[in-house]
Amino acid sequence: MSSYISRLLKAPSASKRLISNLTQREGKLNSWLRRLGLQRQGGAAAPPAPRPISTTPVQKSALIEDEVLATGIQKREMQLAKQGCEDPWQFTKIIRRGSGRENDPTEVPSAFDARLVGCLCLDDRMPKWMWLEKEEGPKRCECGHFFVLKNVPPVYNK
Structure with a gap:
C-alpha cells in the first residue's frame, strides 16, 4: 500500500x-x-442515479383509427380495401395483347388523357415504349400491334 x-x-x-x-x-x-x-x-464516487423513465398509460379506446386520420386518395384506397379490392391501381395485372389489328386494338385502361405503354415485341428482351393519347385513336407499335386508350373511372371518384 x-x-x-x-x-x-x-x-x-x-x-x-x-x-x-x-x-x-x-x-x-x-x-x-x-x-x-x-x-x-x-x-471513484458512486455513479449517478439512472434517469427515471416516465410513461403514460394509453387506453386502446383513446387511439384514433387510421381511417379517421386518412384523407384524399389514401382514404379511398382504405375504403376499397374494406370492400375487397386489394389492388385499386391494377399494378399486379399484366395487360395481355389481344389480336392487335387496327379494327380490334388492344385496350389499355387509363383514367387520364395519356398513358405510357411498353410492348414486348416478338424476340426482344426490352419493351418498346410509346405514349397513347385519347384523341389519337389506335396507335401502332413497331411490331405491328395496335393499342388504344380505354377510359376507366379514377380511384378517387365514387
Missing part, C-alpha cells in the same frame, strides 16, 4: 485508475483519502 501512496504523492494529478484502486480498499487508507478529499475525484 505504501507504493500507492508514494505514487499518489509524486503524481502532479492523480490518475483515475490509481484513485479507484486506492478507494476500493477498506481501512485506514480509505479514511485518510476521505480526509484529503480524493475519494470523489476521478469518478
